[in-house]
Amino acid sequence: MAESLRDLFRSLPVFPEQLSRFDASAAPDDPVTLFVQWLREAIDEKVPAPHSMTVSTTDADGRPASRVLICKDVDETGSWHFASSATSAKGRQLAANPNAALTFYWPQVGRQIRIRGAAAPIGAAAGAADFLARPVGSRAEALIGRQSEILDDPADLDDAFEQAQARITADPGLIAPAWTLYAVTAQEVEFWQADHDRRHTRLQYQRTGPAWSRRRLWP
Numbered sequence: 001m002a003e004s005l006r007d008l009f010r011s012l013p014v015f016p017e018q019l020s021r022f023d024a025s026a027a028p029d030d031p032v033t034l035f036v037q038w039l040r041e042a043i044d045e046k047v048p049a050p051h052s053m054t055v056s057t058t059d060a061d062g063r064p065a066s067r068v069l070i071c072k073d074v075d076e077t078g079s080w081h082f083a084s085s086a087t088s089a090k091g092r093q094l095a096a097n098p099n100a101a102l103t104f105y106w107p108q109v110g111r112q113i114r115i116r117g118a119a120a121p122i123g124a125a126a127g128a129a130d131f132l133a134r135p136v137g138s139r140a141e142a143l144i145g146r147q148s149e150i151l152d153d154p155a156d157l158d159d160a161f162e163q164a165q166a167r168i169t170a171d172p173g174l175i176a177p178a179w180t181l182y183a184v185t186a187q188e189v190e191f192w193q194a195d196h197d198r199r200h201t202r203l204q205y206q207r208t209g210p211a212w213s214r215r216r217l218w219p
């Protein structure tokens, strides 16, 4: 069983036959411009949910935890935004240690983008605006405010969901107090382009004061 699973894994292709090209020597001076270029190319190539990213944090004992979140925005200062509940596991972890890593993987173009930096809440007004822009079901789920707690009985979720929806219907401007928009201010952004000969191209940007420096990495 273990053997055949290993064979199955080994037989699976990793990259498509046609891969995107990346000329690192012609890359822009800042990683946000390149991120937006790559994002648009991922959208053109029909990469599903290209705005989803793995967000990694650590708990108080330094144990890492990762989960997928939606990227809400990227600003010109080099911050990547996501939204979640400050009382969730990730919210508590970020309060204790703001250092985070974000990973985008776009298989259809053989590209990975890795970002490291500190996460901080953007502010109550931005969190409220993000909350109100969410669909009713998403708002109801956030209003329940128990993300990552133990659910003893799934019927409790149905009840809580119904109550939260009723509260939103009665007061459409209602905002979940713990809903938070975070910005991860990148210190390091790496662009990774797959190559069939395994001569992958890696370009890493590092923040140096107000500007960015760039260097190539061995694959």
Ligand SMILES: Cc1cc2nc3c(=O)[nH]c(=O)nc-3n(C[C@H](O)[C@H](O)[C@H](O)COP(=O)(O)O)c2cc1C
Residues within 6 Å of the ligand: 049, 052, 065, 066, 067, 068, 069, 070, 071, 082, 083, 084, 085, 088, 089, 090, 091, 147, 148
């Ligand atoms: C595609 C996708 C998008 C998601 N987007 C979000 C999001 O934007 N915010 C969020 O809090 N959870 C989102 N989740 C759920 C998280 O992955 C995670 O289950 C949840 O936030 C609890 O994480 P935690 O226990 O580490 O706090 C998403 C999951 C998937 C698969």
